Amino acid sequence: MDMNDMTKTIDDLIAALTLEEQVSLLSGEDFWSLPAVERLGIAKLRVSDGPNGARGGGGLLGGVKAAAFPVGISLGASWNVELLREVGVALAAETKSKGAHMLLAPTVNIQRSVSNGRNFECYSEDPILTAELGAAYIGGLQSQGISATVKHFAGNESEIERTTMSSVIDERTLREVYLIPFEWAVKKGGTKGVMTAYNKVNGDFASEHNWLLTDVLRGDWGFDGLVMSDWFGSHSTAPTVNAGLDLEMPGPARDRGEKLIAAVEAGQVSRETIGDRVRAILSVMAWTGALADKGPHVEKAEDRPEHRALIRRAGAEGMVLLKNESVLPLPAGQRIAVIGPNAKIAQIMGGGSSQINPHYRVSPWDGLVSALGEEELVYAPGCGNARFEPLLTGALKIDYFANRTLSGEAVHSETMEAAEAFWLDMVGGGKVRADQFSARLTAQYVPERSGTYRVGIASAGLSRVYVDGKLVADAWSNWTRGRTFFEEGCDEVVGEVALEAGKPADITIEFASKDHSVLGVAAFRMGIGLPMGEADIAAAVEAAAGADVALVFIGRNGEWDTEGSDLPQIELPGAQNELVSAVARANSKTIVVLQTGGPVEMPWVDEVAGIVQAWYPGQEAGNAIADVLLGKAEPGGRLAQTFPAKWSDNPAFSQDLRVYPGLDGEVEYREGVFIGYRHYDQHGIRPLFPFGFGLSYTSFAYEAMAVDASAFEAKGAVSVSLDVRNTGTRAGSTLVQLYVSPAEAPVARPKKELKAFAKVALEPGETRRVDLTLDARAFAYFDVGTGAWLVAPGTYRLVLGTDAETLLSEETVLRTSPIVLRP
Structure with a gap:
């Protein structure tokens, strides 16, 4: 079907839909899907969390197994555009195995600080590197008919009070840094989906930000896909719809549904606007095949x-x-002495919505044993590095109550394998709501050594832990909101109890849901362990x-x-x-x-x-x-x-x-x-290790770059080329980075900005010609006064390096007239 036929079909569907049916498509039906409109043969659109895997429709814990790919900062460090495209293609297959049509990925926010909790999920501190990698990921994913959902648009560079915080960012900074990855996602990657951030931008929630969603995204960049909220990240009815938010997630509707119908009838939202929002959703459904996907929803664990x-x-x-x-x-x-807290624990991913239930986990110890055998290896943990007490595992019985007070008879009982749960929607065998229940868990813990054990509990809800009938950790009486469970949970409350080796201790955990702040989450995590000390470091020293x-x-x-x-x-x-x-x-x-x-x-x-x-x-x-x-x-x-x-x-x-x-x-x-x-x-701050830094097992030689600036005055384009040779005895790769440095500018500009790069893999003795191209945007800054990109007249240094401090050569190019580029 060509685009004109598809548009006609979608327009016909919109015309046939009642207002109620149209509005129903603008909110999720549940956590991961939209409602079907069976009367008109419209099937369900399903989404899956990403970006380093496809979790499917399960919760954050457990669920159908899935392949766990490297996290964003690892892929970012590859600087390999083609690798990101390969990963995107593979993740499309993973998404299909979970019966979904859209992957909530990639994350292209900028690494503004070094302490952002979600730093691991992002590619880079640099907008151009982030943009090129993100566009390639999207291109690979969407080449297989799975829609990307680039996120989080925009200004989500911290997790602190992220659902209420306003990121105050001037327009030039937004345009030159934080919006470029999203612009590339639209213009180069062709993304079909965009997810708005939780936070506000300059005072307005991103989910109802008319300038971001309508003026920039759809107006300046020409985006014609689907804009959805982050989960529970929309906060109004008419403002979100009028600003350009197509889809409120998750479902069922909170600020839409009957509220939106009433807003239309009151003249606060036009029928034409409703049609525009429905058109965006149906267009993506048609493109992904979701519109006609009436088959049963099956999620598979495909370990390929x-x-x-x-x-x-x-x-x-x-x-x-x-x-x-x-x-x-x-x-x-x-x-070889194998030492440390991460030696025998496979740390494969970060925490939060990107975590999945992997097919398997290979620890460094496992990898070394597989490669070398165990005979020449000796192990000592040395110390711990956990944020929380070690998770209690083993058989736990859990009784659910249809109230928040542990009253009456249990409505459902089951067993768990670990003292950790993340409840959404309905719980207790589907008999009670996650925000209106309580639970009691019981288990036994057999300590291997005698000593004073630490018992910790953290919860989004009220919780407490008893050991042999004694209250040890209380996150119930004085529950205070902290930094766990997406800032809906308290910080871990820790108590101590003396235990004897080999003597079973009875553990009882009580939990009750409570009113939440923003996210509809009920969760807890309980751990118990014996602290490590100087003797453990001494054992590691002996092994070393x-x-x-x-x-x-x-x-x-x-x-x-x-x-x-x-x-x-x-x-x-x-x-x-x-x-x-x-x-x-x-x-x-x-x-x-x-x-x-x-x-x-x-x-x-x-x-x-x-x-x-x-x-x-x-x-x-x-x-x-x-x-x-x-x-x-x-x-x-x-x-x-x-x-x-x-x-x-x-x-x-x-x-x-x-x-x-x-x-x-x-x-x-x-x-x-x-x-x-x-x-x-x-x-003038010297870093520990600069941007772009990394050593190799081989060596390289770089010829001076040759610059072709013949089209610079007419078009603003410059070409750079150089020869790179592997002078070592092993195959290896190197990185060539090209920075632009304005000698003079009408506004304050960085001393240099990355504008092009090439990852070069060479066999021993091999030489390869590397060509890098700069367009006019590579030399431009955003002029807020005119609302356009401006290449100012003057001299520009082209600086070639292998990292931000190791510079190989430089040349200058000159412009005598300005260039003005539309956003």
């Missing part, structure tokens, strides 16, 4: 070998070799001293790097810094493998022989890490975010709380366009 291989390759390509004093790759035949090399696997996990909660700082949690220093003193060949969702401070950077930043690389984590450590794969990553020497060096840090984390409901992006490496340039 080709996806396993892609995840393993992509994970290695995102890993960044930050330091190597001739210790990597590891030679054969060495005795008896080995040829010590691998220390440290970092964070999805408890820290998570949606709904920013980090308190970027110092490694727990005693990890002490562990690294102690191990390094015992073994001069100590290699740190970091798994975090962003930068960390490294007080031990000069004490260790090697550092690999491995991020959260998906379900093949341990295999990909082992591939890099053993030299089976190149550490292909280069930093897509600057690593500052200390937290206070990063762009969003300020003594003024209005800059970060926000004050009185506003967070001011006062640094403007001076974000990321631009900030470090502007203030």
